[in-house]
Amino acid sequence: MAHADRSAVAQGGTLHWAVDAVPTTLNAFAADASPATTLADEALLPTLFTLDAAGKASVDQDYLQSADQVSASPQTVVYTLNPKAVWSDGKPLGVADFAGQWHALSGADPAFGAAGAAHADGYDSIASVAAGAKPNQVKVVFAHPYAPWRSLFAPLYPAAATASPQAFTDGLKSTLAADAGPFTLKGAPGVDGQNTLTVARNPRWWGDRAKLDAIAFTAVAPGDAASALASHRVDVADLSRAADDSGNTPDATSGTEVLRASAPGYLALAFNGGTGLLADPQVRRAVADAVDRQALADAVLKPLNLPAVPLGNHLLMEDQQGYQDDAAALGASAATAAKLLDAAGWRLGAHSDAASGATRINGTKPLALTLLTRAGSARDAALAKLLTAQLAKVGVGLTTKPVPEADFFTKHVAAGDFDLALVTWPASRFPVADERALFAKPQVNSDGSLTVGQNLSGTGTDEIDSLLGQAVAATNPSDATRLTNEADVRIWQAAPSLPLFQSPQLVGIRSNVRNAGAFGFAVPRFQDIGFAAQK
Structure with a gap:
């Protein structure tokens, strides 16, 4: 964050804030709500x-x-x-x-x-x-x-x-019946032909007067965000996606700087436990055991000058109160993975070993999986290469399937058309409140089919549901934290997904912007954001 006292922030000016796309709704609870919806609402409501x-x-x-x-x-x-x-x-x-x-x-x-x-x-x-x-x-x-x-x-x-x-x-698609923030909505999204949503200082605001005259949330494709910042077409731009797609750290240019934090979200290796080979919990657990999460974190986070620390919890991020590393519940190692696969009936050929890249078989069926990635993502490509090598060591074949980002979630992950997938999950600012549905046991319908809801892995247990339910109902904070971590231990053991690391958040700002940057879990205080006062 580029912190400054309000006295050091100039009065006036319009801040141009890059967003991937102008929001199609101002309803934060709508299915098509986006991060831009959240940003605008935080300024308006x-x-x-x-x-x-x-x-x-x-x-x-x-x-x-x-x-x-x-x-x-x-x-x-x-x-x-x-x-x-x-x-x-x-x-x-x-x-x-x-x-x-x-x-x-x-x-x-x-x-x-x-x-x-x-x-x-x-x-x-x-x-x-x-x-x-x-x-x-x-x-x-x-x-x-x-x-x-x-x-x-x-x-x-x-x-x-x-x-x-x-x-x-x-x-709520393009307007608000009324707002009550330091800023007020100025016209509908894109109404000025500039593909922007503009909010202006609210004359009815009763708190500290907003320093800026207006904020223009401006649509900029992620791949163009760095150049838009460098050419001073925008004043604030999230460059996380640019780093993801290029595999390089965005460089600060003249008049700009790049601020870094751990984002309120994490990258996970999601397992489809509803159908296919990973429906066998022993195979799923073995694949999780075979993954070297530290090597994956090193590959992505070290080049960004961020701590390369694997995430040890499905429900709490490392910078949240109550976090504990529960990964020991998995006991990950290639040796453990091999024993589980042997016990599940997946054997190497009589004259082969995992080190030679031989794929295990069960009868005549090979233990071959597909990893879903986003086409064009250098991060996904690098991780896929590492995962392929790691799983090969225990005799699991892995084929990478890059798909267009527009289709990645809707046509593949949500539809259950995957074995493994690299998925970014937002973290709940209020743990368990939004996460319970991700791990809830699927419901069996009368015809034997499953309704998985938001649980993309298609797995779950009554014990996990019970612990998460108790955590949500525990009004004593220490009890809630204890129950949350007990549930997390059981989730590690069930292996519906494998947390890899907190996503990096890299935000570029103009050097004269104050009280903006990589917010992490924090909510921006929009009335304090502005440009440096002239000395």
């Missing part, structure tokens, strides 16, 4: 809680005077709103906004569609939303305990945006 670089949540005093759990049985949370907080139409933030969002996202009304159903976790635990005992208070009572309650109502939408399914879906 109430966040209730701020997060630091370690993901620690604190009350955002611009919106809340306090937020406290006042009862454990039933779990009851009272939000005391800042009385100065108003929407751009002049209405104060209040209980109607909270109640409307609860209704839209609880899953109780199917008319709200996929957005409501996909984000029901937490909202479906709420029993009531009502006015509190004092002015400016909202009281939320839970039917079932929900530990990460601070993740709810973020961002908070005005009641008009959740008044009907139509308002919540189509109504």
Whole structure:
């Protein structure tokens, strides 16, 4: 981060912020919401809680005077709103906004569609939303305990945006009924013909006045981000994808600098345990054991001058509170992998050994797998080469299948058309809140088919479901952390995926930009972002 006190930031100017594409919706809960949606919403809408670089949540005093759990049985949370907080139409933030969002996202009304159903976790635990005992208070009572309650109502939408399914879906594609951030929406995305979404200083904002006049979120293809920054067409650009695709560290040019952090997400080797050879848990575990995660981390992170540390947890990132390295539950080694494969009936030929590259067979069937990668990604190509060599040492054949990025997830990973895949997962800022569905045991339908939901591996156990459910319900933070890590140990043992390392985040900025950069888990404080004041 290029940190500076507000006094050192000039008043005025427009910051051009590169995004992969202008958002197609301002609904953060919609299926087509993008990172650009999140950025714009953070500038325009109430966040209730701020997060630091370690993901620690604190009350955002611009919106809340306090937020406290006042009862454990039933779990009851009272939000005391800042009385100065108003929407751009002049209405104060209040209980109607909270109640409307609860209704839209609880899953109780199917008319709200996929957005409501996909984000029901937490909202479906709420029993009531009502006015509190004092002015400016909202009281939320839970039917079932929900530990990460601070993740709810973020961002908070005005009641008009959740008044009907139509308002919540189509109504949020290009506009907001009202906003309440340091910036306000200036026209629809792309309305000026420049393929930008522009937000301007909010004249109704009651907090610290935004330093910038406006921010123009400008669509720049990832491959062009570095040149756009170097030519000063944009002032801020995420260069992580440029490094990924080229395999090189983006260089700072005259008037720019590159800032680095670990992103709030990680790269994993996903296993398709629903069908094919990896449906056998012993084979899946053996493949996981055969992977040298340190070598993979070295290959990607060392050239970027980032610590090459393999990630040891599926649910918590290394810079989050409560993180522990649970990888020992796997006991990874080539020797262990070979023993598991032998026991599962996958044998090397009588006159061959794994070191010679021989592929194991079971009867006449070869142990040959396909690795799905993104075409054009130098990172994926480098990792595929290493993985091929590592698995060959234990007699597992691996063929790389590069596919266009546009098809990678929808046509292959989500469709179950893969054996192994290099997949980037976002980390939850409120652990387990968003991750439980990724590891939930698939449901068996009446015809014997499986409904896997968001669990792309198609595997799971009742024990993992139980531990994750207990972690979500544990309102004592230490209990929640303990249960989260117990669940993670079981996930390692089931091997639905293999965490490799936290994704690198490289952000280029103009040298005179202040309070922007590689945010990691932190939420930007948009009112403090701007250009250096002239001395």
